Amino acid sequence: xxxxxxxxxxxxxxxxxxxxxxxxxxxxxxxxxxxxxxxxxxxxxxxxxxxxxxxxxxxxxxxxxxxxxxxxxxxxxxxxxxxxxxxxxxxxxxxxxxxxxxxxxxxxxxxxxxxxxxxxxxxxxxxxxxxxxxxxxxxxxxxxxxxxxxxxxxxxxxxxxxxxxxxxxxxxxxxxxxxxxxxxxxxxxxxxxxxxxxxxxxxxxxxxxxxxxxxxxxxxxxxxxxxxxxxxxxxxxxxxxxxxxxxxxxxxxxxxxxxxxxxxxxxxxxxxxxxxxxxxxxxxxxxxxxxxxxxxxxxxxxxxxxxxxxxxxxxxxxxxxxxxxxxxxxxxxxxxxxxxxxxxxxxxxxxxxxxxxxxxxxxxxxxxxxxxxxxxxxxxxxxxxxxxxxxxxxxxxxxxxxxxxxxxxxxxxxxxxxxxxxxxx
Amino acid sequence: xxxxxxxxxxxxxxxxxxxxxxxxxxxxxxxxxxxxxxxxxxxxxxxxxxxxxxxxxxxxxxxxxxxxxxxxxxxxxxxxxxxxxxxxxxxxxxxxxxxxxxxxxxxxxxxxxxxxxxxxxxxxxxxxxxxxxxxxxxxxxxxxxxxxxxxxxxxxxxxxxxxxxxxxxxxxxxxxxxxxxxxxxxxxxxxxxxxxxxxxxxxxxxxxxxxxxxxxxxxxxxxxxxxxxxxxxxxxxxxxxxxxxxxxxxxxxxxxxxxxxxxxxxxxxxxxxxxxxxxxxxxxxxxxxxxxxxxxxxxxxxxxxxxxxxxxxxxxxxxxxxxxxxxxxxxxxxxxxxxxxxxxxxxxxxxxxxxxxxxxxxxxxxxxxxxxxxxxxxxxxxxxxxxxxxxxxxxxxxxxxxxxxxxxxxxxxxxxxxxxxxxxx
Numbered sequence: 001x002x003x004x005x006x007x008x009x010x011x012x013x014x015x016x017x018x019x020x021x022x023x024x025x026x027x028x029x030x031x032x033x034x035x036x037x038x039x040x041x042x043x044x045x046x047x048x049x050x051x052x053x054x055x056x057x058x059x060x061x062x063x064x065x066x067x068x069x070x071x072x073x074x075x076x077x078x079x080x081x082x083x084x085x086x087x088x089x090x091x092x093x094x095x096x097x098x099x100x101x102x103x104x105x106x107x108x109x110x111x112x113x114x115x116x117x118x119x120x121x122x123x124x125x126x127x128x129x130x131x132x133x134x135x136x137x138x139x140x141x142x143x144x145x146x147x148x149x150x151x152x153x154x155x156x157x158x159x160x161x162x163x164x165x166x167x168x169x170x171x172x173x174x175x176x177x178x179x180x181x182x183x184x185x186x187x188x189x190x191x192x193x194x195x196x197x198x199x200x201x202x203x204x205x206x207x208x209x210x211x212x213x214x215x216x217x218x219x220x221x222x223x224x225x226x227x228x229x230x231x232x233x234x235x236x237x238x239x240x241x242x243x244x245x246x247x248x249x250x251x252x253x254x255x256x257x258x259x260x261x262x263x264x265x266x267x268x269x270x271x272x273x274x275x276x277x278x279x280x281x282x283x284x285x286x287x288x289x290x291x292x293x294x295x296x297x298x299x300x301x302x303x304x305x306x307x308x309x310x311x312x313x314x315x316x317x318x319x320x321x322x323x324x325x326x327x328x329x330x331x332x333x334x335x336x337x338x339x340x341x342x343x344x345x346x347x348x349x350x351x352x353x354x355x356x357x358x359x360x361x362x363x364x365x366x367x368x369x370x371x372x373x374x375x376x377x378x379x380x381x382x383x384x385x386x387x388x389x390x391x392x393x394x395x396x397x398x399x400x401x402x403x404x405x406x407x408x409x410x411x412x413x414x415x416x417x418x419x420x421x422x423x424x425x
Numbered sequence: 426x427x428x429x430x431x432x433x434x435x436x437x438x439x440x441x442x443x444x445x446x447x448x449x450x451x452x453x454x455x456x457x458x459x460x461x462x463x464x465x466x467x468x469x470x471x472x473x474x475x476x477x478x479x480x481x482x483x484x485x486x487x488x489x490x491x492x493x494x495x496x497x498x499x500x501x502x503x504x505x506x507x508x509x510x511x512x513x514x515x516x517x518x519x520x521x522x523x524x525x526x527x528x529x530x531x532x533x534x535x536x537x538x539x540x541x542x543x544x545x546x547x548x549x550x551x552x553x554x555x556x557x558x559x560x561x562x563x564x565x566x567x568x569x570x571x572x573x574x575x576x577x578x579x580x581x582x583x584x585x586x587x588x589x590x591x592x593x594x595x596x597x598x599x600x601x602x603x604x605x606x607x608x609x610x611x612x613x614x615x616x617x618x619x620x621x622x623x624x625x626x627x628x629x630x631x632x633x634x635x636x637x638x639x640x641x642x643x644x645x646x647x648x649x650x651x652x653x654x655x656x657x658x659x660x661x662x663x664x665x666x667x668x669x670x671x672x673x674x675x676x677x678x679x680x681x682x683x684x685x686x687x688x689x690x691x692x693x694x695x696x697x698x699x700x701x702x703x704x705x706x707x708x709x710x711x712x713x714x715x716x717x718x719x720x721x722x723x724x725x726x727x728x729x730x731x732x733x734x735x736x737x738x739x740x741x742x743x744x745x746x747x748x749x750x751x752x753x754x755x756x757x758x759x760x761x762x763x764x765x766x767x768x769x770x771x772x773x774x775x776x777x778x779x780x781x782x783x784x785x786x787x788x789x790x791x792x793x794x795x796x797x798x799x800x801x802x803x804x805x806x807x808x809x810x811x812x813x814x815x816x817x818x819x820x821x822x823x824x825x826x827x828x829x830x831x832x833x834x835x836x837x838x839x840x841x842x843x844x845x846x847x848x849x850x
Contacts, residue, residue: 026767030791103790109812115801117811124823125793207823228824249846256848342451353846364841365528366455368550376540376844385849386542386840387534398549398632399653400824403840415811415828416789419801421674421778423681424810 007190014198017153017186018205021126024183025151029123033100035178036147040096043143043174044089050170051085057166058135065159077134078159088139091390095143098389101407102149105416116418121411123149125207128199129392130155130221132213135163141210142171142185144392148410151184153206155199157213158191165189200225212393230405233396234320234346235265237378240272240337240363241281242354249375250277250353254285256377257351259292263322265394266349266371266381270317270327272337278305278330286328294324301330317344334359338366345369348396349381370396370403432615439623442578442611443630446551449608450576454548458525460603461572465521468568468599469514475595476510482591483560490584502559503584513564516815520568523814526832527574530841541843546836548574550632553624554817555580555646557638560588566637567596567610569817573835576609578631580624582638583616590614625650637818655830658821659745659771660690662803665697665762665788666706667779674800675702675778679710681802682776684717688747690819691774691796691806695742695752697762703730703755711753719749726755742769759784763791770794773821774806795821795828 007013047054058080065075101121108118127150131137138154145152156164168187176182188195200209200221209229211221218231239257241250257268273282278301286296286306296302297312306328316327317340331337334352341350351373352363360374371381381404383391388406395401401409432438472479483505490500526546533543552575554566563579570577581589593612601607613620625634625646634654636646643656664682666675682693698706703726711721711731721727722737731753741752742765756762759777766775776798777788785799796806806829808816813831820826826834 026791026793029793030787111810111812113805113810115805115810117805120789120797122790122793228822230824246846252846252848260849351842362455364545366451368451368454368547369839371840371842372545373842374844375846376842377848379849380538380540380542380842380844380847381840385536385538385540387536397653398837399655402837412823412827414794415796415806417776417796417798417801417805419799419805421671421677421800422805423677423802424685424804 010190010192010194011198013190014188014195014202017188018126018202020183021151021153021186022205024181025123025125027181028146028149028151028184029102029125031149031180033102035180036100036149037096039146039174039178039180040092040143042177043139043171044092046170046173047085047089047092047139050166051082054080054085054163054166054170057162060162061135061160070159074133074159078163080135080163084136088136091140092143095147095390098147098407100147101411108416113422113424114419115422118416119413120416121408121413124410124412126151126153126205127410128153128155128202128206128209128227130196130199130209130211130213130217132157132217133159135160135167137212138164138167138187139171140390141212141392144390144407145410146175146184148407150410153186153188153199155188155196161191197224200227203227210392230393230395230401230409231397232265232393235267235348235394236270236318236320236344236346237266237268237349238270238272238341238345238351239268239378240331240341240350240352241274241277242334242337242352242356242359243274243276244356244359245274245277245281245353246355247281250281251285251288253351253353253375253377255288255292257379258289258294258326260377260379262324264379265320266378267322268326268378269319269321270329270344272329272331272340274337275301275330275332278302282306282328289326292324294326296326296328298328299330302328320346334362338363341367341369346396348394349373349378351376351378370394435615435617435619436623438615439613439620439627442613443551443627445608446576446578446611447630449606450548450550452606453571453574453576453609454527454550456574456605458527460605461525461574462521464571464599464603464605465517465568467602468564468596469517471595471598472510472514472517472564475591476507479505479510479588479591479595482587485587486560486585495584499558499584503588505560505588509561513561516565517568520572520815523572523832525572526836533841538847538849539844540847543841544838545841546833546838549835549837551576551578551630552835553578553580553631553634553652555621555624555634555636555638555642557582557642558584560585560592562637563589563592563612564596565815566635566817569815569832570835571600571609573832575835578611578613578624580613580621586616622649625652628652635817655818655820655826655834656822657690657818660692660773660819661694661743661745661769661771662691662774663695663697663766663770663776664693664803665756665766665775665777666699666702667759667762667777667781667784668699668701669781669784670699670702670706670778671780672706675706676709676713678776678778678800678802680713680717682804683714683719683751685802685804687749689804690745691803692747693751693803694744694746695754695769697754697756697765699762700726700755700757703727707731707753714751717749719751721751721753723753724755727753745771759787763788766792766794771821773819774798774803776801776803795819
């Protein structure tokens, strides 16, 4: 089937896509690192070579988007300008430079029976990526899956259909140039929503679904999928300024965690302050935040110290604003701060600012979030900052992958057992 | 609520159980290894001290079971005799002796930004165990969850209700003796099926469900659960006798993999033999298996070599007999053997018998099963044999835990970030 043909029998089309992906995944699982890196380098080259064709495909999407009245933010996310095209190519090269996790054997040891037992890291198999408007996800996700030895089925948003098709063509050209199966990265060539429903039911041929997009998408996928999902829900992140916080660190971390970027999941949404330090720390932090244009909403004690700010309601403690808004609460103790985080947080990223050894040690152990920090901005919760090289997302699940998901999160481990005719007695 | 009261408002009762478990899980997550080990030792002691009360509770179940016409195999599984009671106590002591995975920090390293990033192993939180008749699962599962710092909600089969209640009392006595929360191990005090439905929907207060029992139970749990499930489905395990198999090892491994025990998931269900060796190897293996009373079903080529055996149908290649029955197929190549395993197997445990280095290396990498073996009996796929100390089950899932699941599989990892007022620029 040509990429430009639009399939009509969707269940059959998707089943075929799944079978091809499964077959390709068997080849990819055995592909040598050198071949995968050659493919990644080839993809980077083709991206740059076909920069003009890519821009033209993108222009078709942008024109259609404008005609349909997409807002400026949406159009911006949809745009593939020169800088973004170069960043995609650079991303491929960076992933090529990462160590290959596949095939690594750990803990291989002799057991009393005489067998050797260890674990080998292996690809998950077939990964379905469901994403919304940003077409660069097509490259970012595909290359991470490729390097980790998986086959990928990509389902992008309808607004980016032409851009995505052009990008899929580029990826497949790179795969073929390196002698790897073209079907290792396939794009769903229909924007029909039925195709997503099918993908979520393909338990036999799809091993995991990674949804990337807004809350609506992720909730639909989690609810409907019979395939396991690696998902990222809310980031309701906290910074707690402890009784023994250093004032300058408290100021730096609180302001950075809120203002360095507003729309990211690792941005602080609620600031907690120990009652013994609120009078000293809050006015200075609040002044800086208000200078950045951040709207503050506080508890009673906070409002007594910062007259004029709005009142935080119960809803505010649960809110992921993704905007220049911050909830502030004064707490009586470390215990109360952790209780607040456990009750209202989303188990994403939480940080304590303190010079108190025992408080830090306690917070690190007891706070049940994917990233727990001491004296550091929540904005550090990120695959690049953590040294994973790149991330396909940040998981808020507890099972399998938790926190930023890099190449390792796209793999699993199997046991290997080596013997010499050993039998169990 | 007393353990002997039977709850009437099931949703409310289960919600209460969940809240208590969540609260207990926070304490357990911070519990020191020494305290957990003290609790395990106390449980072992109470088991032995209350051996008579336990036998009496068990007798009530056995009498009821006989009255309800349970078959001998069911009654046997239900029985807590002296040997089994001692084995439960010994199991507690063995788990106490295992290293505690909780709190272990790995890969802590400085990043270019100056922060330190590492991973800390932490409990999953609250684990729901749903199991069938064998009451010793109550102890086995509870102590593994306890050592790994989780809180547990146990839902056993109605046939073992009295035994399970007695065991839960023993566990709680041990917890309290060690100063740990009684609610860290709770038993669902109703055999109403509605309680299971509730448990599977308690996403907020239950982090993972582990079903242990027959296929019907596991399929129901997988289908209905909104909580992630660590599940164990079929074990359709293969042994492949390669073109370059050593004849004696082939004989030993094939006979052991089938006959060492019939009812276990790691028992071989299909034997694959390279066509060049079938004439030499099959008659000897078949003779030994028939002496053990194993019924053989073969492909055309097999039947030509072993006249008188039944024909294997397509269904046989998919079958998990759990009985003295074996399907045999002659294949043309290593490739054909792996294709058969990937097409019909259940990705549980598969073994190649060969002296051929490249064939072994290829099989280890390419076969997509939770345990892949060379020259070893599939019967080794087991938590004790692998050195995990004990297992809560064998996962046939790819995500999170794959293969035998020990203490580590009941934990997850979070990122820890240590700074000194570091902010992101």
